[in-house]
Amino acid sequence: MILGALEAGGTKMVCAVGDNQGNITDKVVIPTKTPEETMNSIIDYFQTKKIEGLGVGSFGPIDLNPKSETYGHILKSPKLAWNQYDIVGVLERALHIPVAIDTDVNSSVLGEVTYGCAKDLDPVVYITVGTGIGIGIYVNGHLLNGMLHPEGGHILITRHKDDVYHGKCPFHDNCFEGLASGPAIEERWNQKAEELAQKEEVWQLEAYYIAQAIVQYILILSPRKIILGGGVMHVSKLLPMIRSKVIKLLGGYLDTKELARIDKYIIPESLAGDQGILGCLELIRRKLSE
Amino acid sequence: MILGALEAGGTKMVCAVGDNQGNITDKVVIPTKTPEETMNSIIDYFQTKKIEGLGVGSFGPIDLNPKSETYGHILKSPKLAWNQYDIVGVLERALHIPVAIDTDVNSSVLGEVTYGCAKDLDPVVYITVGTGIGIGIYVNGHLLNGMLHPEGGHILITRHKDDVYHGKCPFHDNCFEGLASGPAIEERWNQKAEELAQKEEVWQLEAYYIAQAIVQYILILSPRKIILGGGVMHVSKLLPMIRSKVIKLLGGYLDTKELARIDKYIIPESLAGDQGILGCLELIRRKLSE
Ligand SMILES: Nc1ncnc2c1ncn2[C@@H]1O[C@H](COP(=O)(O)OP(=O)(O)O)[C@@H](O)[C@H]1O
Ligand SMILES: Nc1ncnc2c1ncn2[C@@H]1O[C@H](COP(=O)(O)OP(=O)(O)O)[C@@H](O)[C@H]1O
Ligand SMILES: [Zn+2]
Ligand SMILES: [Zn+2]
Numbered sequence: 001m002i003l004g005a006l007e008a009g010g011t012k013m014v015c016a017v018g019d020n021q022g023n024i025t026d027k028v029v030i031p032t033k034t035p036e037e038t039m040n041s042i043i044d045y046f047q048t049k050k051i052e053g054l055g056v057g058s059f060g061p062i063d064l065n066p067k068s069e070t071y072g073h074i075l076k077s078p079k080l081a082w083n084q085y086d087i088v089g090v091l092e093r094a095l096h097i098p099v100a101i102d103t104d105v106n107s108s109v110l111g112e113v114t115y116g117c118a119k120d121l122d123p124v125v126y127i128t129v130g131t132g133i134g135i136g137i138y139v140n141g142h143l144l145n146g147m148l149h150p151e152g153g154h155i156l157i158t159r160h161k162d163d164v165y166h167g168k169c170p171f172h173d174n175c176f177e178g179l180a181s182g183p184a185i186e187e188r189w190n191q192k193a194e195e196l197a198q199k200e201e202v203w204q205l206e207a208y209y210i211a212q213a214i215v216q217y218i219l220i221l222s223p224r225k226i227i228l229g230g231g232v233m234h235v236s237k238l239l240p241m242i243r244s245k246v247i248k249l250l251g252g253y254l255d256t257k258e259l260a261r262i263d264k265y266i267i268p269e270s271l272a273g274d275q276g277i278l279g280c281l282e283l284i285r286r287k288l289s290e
Numbered sequence: 291m292i293l294g295a296l297e298a299g300g301t302k303m304v305c306a307v308g309d310n311q312g313n314i315t316d317k318v319v320i321p322t323k324t325p326e327e328t329m330n331s332i333i334d335y336f337q338t339k340k341i342e343g344l345g346v347g348s349f350g351p352i353d354l355n356p357k358s359e360t361y362g363h364i365l366k367s368p369k370l371a372w373n374q375y376d377i378v379g380v381l382e383r384a385l386h387i388p389v390a391i392d393t394d395v396n397s398s399v400l401g402e403v404t405y406g407c408a409k410d411l412d413p414v415v416y417i418t419v420g421t422g423i424g425i426g427i428y429v430n431g432h433l434l435n436g437m438l439h440p441e442g443g444h445i446l447i448t449r450h451k452d453d454v455y456h457g458k459c460p461f462h463d464n465c466f467e468g469l470a471s472g473p474a475i476e477e478r479w480n481q482k483a484e485e486l487a488q489k490e491e492v493w494q495l496e497a498y499y500i501a502q503a504i505v506q507y508i509l510i511l512s513p514r515k516i517i518l519g520g521g522v523m524h525v526s527k528l529l530p531m532i533r534s535k536v537i538k539l540l541g542g543y544l545d546t547k548e549l550a551r552i553d554k555y556i557i558p559e560s561l562a563g564d565q566g567i568l569g570c571l572e573l574i575r576r577k578l579s580e
Contacts, residue, residue: 076545123436135510140430146413146512147548154543155509156502158448158464171541174448212446219445220425220510222436251461253444255366258437 001288004051004097005280006042007104008058008087010079010131013038015045016277020285022115024277034081035090043094053098053288054091055280057107060134062087064102064145072101100287104128104276105136105150106143108229108269111279113138117270118225125223126269127152129210130230133177137221153177157212160205163188180209182232193232203238210238211245214266218250224258229269242266291578294341294387295570296332297394298348298377300369300421303328305335306567310575312405314567324371325380333384343388343578344381345570347397350424352377354392354435362391390577394418394566395426395440396433398519398559401569403428407560408515415513416565417442419500420520423467427511443467447502450495453478470499472522483522493528500528501535504556508540514548519559532556 005024007014009032016027026049030041046054061075072088091099102110109118109126118124123139133153137144144150154175165188169178178184185193189202196202214226228239243262250259258265269275295314297304299322306317316339320331336344351365362378381389392400399408399416408414413429423443427434434440444465455478459468468474475483479492486492504516518529533552540549548555559565 123434137510139434139436140432142430144413144429144511146429147508147514147546148512148544150512151509151544155506156448156539158446171543172539216445216506217510218437219441220427220507221434222438222440224437249446249462253461254438254441256437 001285002049002051003281003284004046004049004054005277005284006054006056006058006091007107007276007280008032008056009104010059013042014277015042016280017049017051018277018281020281022278022281024274024281027277035085039087039090039094043091046095051095051097053100053284054095055107055282055284055287056087056091056099056101057104057276057280057283058087058101060103061148061151062101062103064149072099098284098287100283102143102145102279102283103134103136103149105134106138106145107136107279107283108275109136109138109227109279110143110282111271111275111277112225112227112269114282115271115278116227116275117267118227121224123221123223124225124227125217125221126227126229126275127210127213127217128230129180129182129228129232131182133181133230135217139221152213152217153181155213155216157209160208163205176209176213180206180213180232182230185232193235197235203235203241206232206235207238207241207245210242211249214242214246215249218246218254226266227269228266229275233268239266239268291575292339292341293571293574294336294339294344295567295574296344296346296348296381297397297566297570298322298346299394300349303332304567305332306570307339307341308567308571310571312568312571314564314571317567325375329377329380329384333381336385341385341387343390343574344385345397345572345574345577346377346381346389346391347394347566347570347573348377348391350393351438351441352391352393354439362389388574388577390573392433392435392569392573393424393426393439395424396428396435397426397569397573398565399426399428399517399569400433400572401561401565401567402515402517402559404572405561405568406517406565407557408517411514413511413513414515414517415507415511416517416519416559417500417503417507418520419470419472419518419522421472423471423520425507429511442503442507443471445503445506447499450498453495466499466503470496470503470522472520475522483525487525493525493531496522496525497528497531497535500532501539504532504536505539508536508544516556517559518556519565523558529556529558
């Protein structure tokens with residue numbers, strides 16, 4: 001079965017072709033410009049590929065309620081050209097195939113649960129720490145969606161007493177994304193995150209914020225695996241720091257075999273950047289087999 | 291179909307008989323003493339009731355992993371006499387019927403989803419603010435369990451700058467339960483929570499902590515309904531305060547129809563104290579119909 005996958009991001013669109021067993025046979029990257037330009041290139045790409053369905057993992061917020069009139073639309077977006085854009089409708093009408101959609105991070109967690117380091121585990125949380133911070137959640141056999149989709153990048157965080165940086169989020173004084181995204185790191189330290197690798201205090205603070213968020217996810221969702229991805233996680237010393245701060249913040253309250261082996265519990269993404277694409281393939285595979 | 295329900299609490303055990311449609315026909319309360327005394331009374335009660343199965347909603351932590359050797363046991367508990375107690379095994383062997391178990395708060399959310407104010411909604415969060423603080427979560431058609439069950443009473447909270455109280459939790463400096471449970475209120479203000487109803491600042495602070503926790507649950511779980519129960523919620527002015535602080539803390543970030551009608555979104559329990567018992571009946575009904 002030939003299937004299409006579209007990872008729709010704010011800076012780039014990854015289009016791929018694969019099958020219902022996670023084999024990716026082709027992949028191209030298209031820069032994200034206006035919806036007209038970008039969507040025409042995407043449609044051109046898929047039109048010749050004989051795909052039976054298309055899975056989309058998109059930046060949000062997206063309306064994912066099947067009963068809603070604006071199902072499959074991008075909602076109020078800071079990317080103004082995409083505001084209210086009916087991405088599912090446009091793709092369905094142009095390609096005449098079923099289209100499944102979820103958030104980029106939900107697609108990533110689905111990829112890891114189906115083909116990666118969280119295979120057959122449930123619940124699982126995927127966290128991306130990049131330009132933004134987002135989380136995807138797989139629980140009770142499905143991705144988590146509800147009133148909206150998870151917005152765990154904006155949970156409230158206790159600011160470190162020595163951190164005087166005001167935060168990057170226009171909505172919240174002290175949310176996770178506002179204090180710990182790549183752009184927040186850059187603005188706080190006046191230097192690109194990529195160039196700060198040697199500065200210990202940068203990553204101690206970053207790990208403190210990421211650990212706080214993970215503690216909240218653990219206590220609320222009780223995941224069996226926590227997966228970290230996104231550009232900021234390229235800093236290799238960050239993950240061990242996060243793990244030890246999670247243990248410290250939990251204060252011995254939870255006594256589980258997963259926490260006893262935290263190096264196997266809080267782990268990096270395992271699909272070499274293809275977790276989103278693989279998740280999109282699985283999204284549409286599931287829709288077609290319903 | 292005649293079914294049994296047991297709400298197992300630290301101070302009392304509520305035993306009830308009902309059916310698979312939520313009709314409760316009998317109910318007794320037994321004080322919680324040692325497991326031997328208490329369990330004998332419980333078994334005596336159910337033995338004559340001709341029940342086909344028993345649903346249990348218990349204080350935690352409980353091992354809810356069906357594959358585990360200690361499935362259905364109470365885990366490391368501050369209630370020492372109940373430490374490692376095989377509550378499911380004892381009931382099954384004495385009554386010779388199937389027993390289903392989950393946490394007290396998961397049972398409560400299941401009661402509300404099946405028979406109460408959250409009927410047919412998903413996801414749903416139930417929060418009890420009493421001697422302890424706990425949360426139950428219903429998502430994707432089932433209760434949420436994973437590495438353990440939700441422990442959302444212990445999420446980290448940002449302390450109010452004027453609050454110098456050290457907190458009641460032995461594990462965490464600033465967790466929700468440690469700062470906002472009934473005993474925490476009593477210790478902070480040197481007076482029983484019941485006697486503080488007239489003191490505005492008590493409830494402003496309490497609402498601030500509860501609202502912070504709710505914001506985290508909203509951003510992570512995207513629930514379609516949030517239900518509050520427990521003794522502390524008897525203070526009627528608390529709920530409106532919580533709602534307005536949730537809106538303020540969210541900072542306009544989420545634009546949903548649920549938040550536009552927050553008085554219908556964050557609501558008190560709707561089953562007059564029977565949500566746990568009704569949830570236990572549904573727990574065992576589901577198990578028997580599997
Ligand atoms: N090696 C690195 N070390 C630290 N930060 C990095 C590194 N690589 C990328 N970043 C940061 O990650 C962010 C980009 O995240 P990424 O996940 O690559 O993209 P996006 O979130 O836009 O999809 C930028 O803020 C960048 O500064
Ligand atoms: N009317 C009230 N006003 C304020 N606090 C109350 C009230 N009733 C009970 N509480 C507090 O709630 C806690 C007991 O919670 P409850 O839910 O009744 O029991 P439990 O949590 O033990 O099952 C106590 O700390 C008590 O002080
Ligand atoms: Zn924010
Ligand atoms: Zn605690």
